[in-house]
Amino acid sequence: MTAWLATVLLAVLGTAGPSEPVEPLELRAMTFNLRYGTAQDGANAWPARRHLVMTTIERNDPDILGVQEALRFQLDEIAVAFPSLSELGVGRDDGVSAGEYSAILFRSDRLTVAAGGTFWLSDTPTVPGSATWGNQIPRICTWARFVDRKTARPFYVFNLHLDHQSQASRERAIELLLREVRDRAFDDPVIVMGDFNAGESNAAIERLRGGTDPTFPFRNSLRVLRPTADSVGTFHGFLGTTGGDMIDAIFLSPQWTPLEVAIDRWPGAIPYPSDHFPVTATLRLPD
Numbered sequence: 001m002t003a004w005l006a007t008v009l010l011a012v013l014g015t016a017g018p019s020e021p022v023e024p025l026e027l028r029a030m031t032f033n034l035r036y037g038t039a040q041d042g043a044n045a046w047p048a049r050r051h052l053v054m055t056t057i058e059r060n061d062p063d064i065l066g067v068q069e070a071l072r073f074q075l076d077e078i079a080v081a082f083p084s085l086s087e088l089g090v091g092r093d094d095g096v097s098a099g100e101y102s103a104i105l106f107r108s109d110r111l112t113v114a115a116g117g118t119f120w121l122s123d124t125p126t127v128p129g130s131a132t133w134g135n136q137i138p139r140i141c142t143w144a145r146f147v148d149r150k151t152a153r154p155f156y157v158f159n160l161h162l163d164h165q166s167q168a169s170r171e172r173a174i175e176l177l178l179r180e181v182r183d184r185a186f187d188d189p190v191i192v193m194g195d196f197n198a199g200e201s202n203a204a205i206e207r208l209r210g211g212t213d214p215t216f217p218f219r220n221s222l223r224v225l226r227p228t229a230d231s232v233g234t235f236h237g238f239l240g241t242t243g244g245d246m247i248d249a250i251f252l253s254p255q256w257t258p259l260e261v262a263i264d265r266w267p268g269a270i271p272y273p274s275d276h277f278p279v280t281a282t283l284r285l286p287d
Helices: 003-013 046-060 072-081 167-182 201-206 221-225
Strands: 027-035 064-068 085-088 102-106 111-119 140-148 154-161 189-195 250-254 257-263 279-285
Touching: 003 111, 027 046, 027 189, 027 250, 046 072, 064 189, 072 085, 085 111, 102 111, 102 140, 140 167, 154 167, 167 189, 167 201, 221 250, 221 257, 221 279, 250 279
Parallel strands: 027 064, 154 189
Antiparallel strands: 027 279, 064 102, 085 102, 111 140, 140 154, 189 250, 257 279
C-alpha cells in the first residue's frame, strides 16, 4: 500500500478504532414544590417546616432537584444545608432574584453544566415578568444541559411550574416547552419535571405525552412502572390526603428507563414539609 493510499483510507475511515462502549448512567431525580416561604400558613408556615424540607431532601439524596415556589431566602437556606448542591435559576418577576423560582439544584461534584437558562411561559419568553396567556402571574421554565463527569453522557432537564387557574395558559405553555425541546442544540435525552397544576387527563398533559401528534412522546415515569396505581394525588394542602390528581411529576423522553419512582408521603408527624408531596425517581440511561 502506498503512503498516499494509506493517507486517503485514514481520511475516509478515521484513525480511531472501534467506538468505545457507552457506560450506563444512573441518577436520582426529584421534583418538589416547596410552598413559598412568606405564605401566611399559621402552624404550617416556613419556620415550622424548614427543617422538614431539609430532612426530605437529605433522605431522598437527589442528583437533580427541581423546586417550585422557591423564594430567594429559601434557596439560600437550602444552599447552607446542602453545600454540595449548586443552583440554576432566576426569580420570575425580574429575571434576577425577585419572585418565585423554578430552580434546578444539582450535585456539582457529579454534574457539569454545558448550557442553561430560563424562559417565560408567554408570547415573549425572553422578557422577564411577562404573562400573556391569561395567567395573572408570570410562569417560568428553567432548563439545563448537564454532562455526567464519570460517564461523559449528556442530558437535558426542564423544570417548570404551570399556572393554577388558566387552562389556556397551561396548554400554550406545554406547546412552548415542546418547541424548546425540539429546538435544543443537541439530541440528548430529556427530563421534564415540575408542578403542572393539571391532572393526567388534562389536555396539556395529554399533549406532553404526545397526544394525537407524538412529535416527542414523553412518559410519566411513575406510570411506566405502575400504570394502574391509584391514590396518586400530590397536592394535599397540608392535610396529608392522597386522593386527587397527580399534578407533580417527572416525565421522560424514550431513552430513559425508570428503575424506581415514588411519591414521598412524608413518614413523620405533622406539620408536613410542604402542601405538595415531592416525587422522586431513580433513572437509567442504558448502554
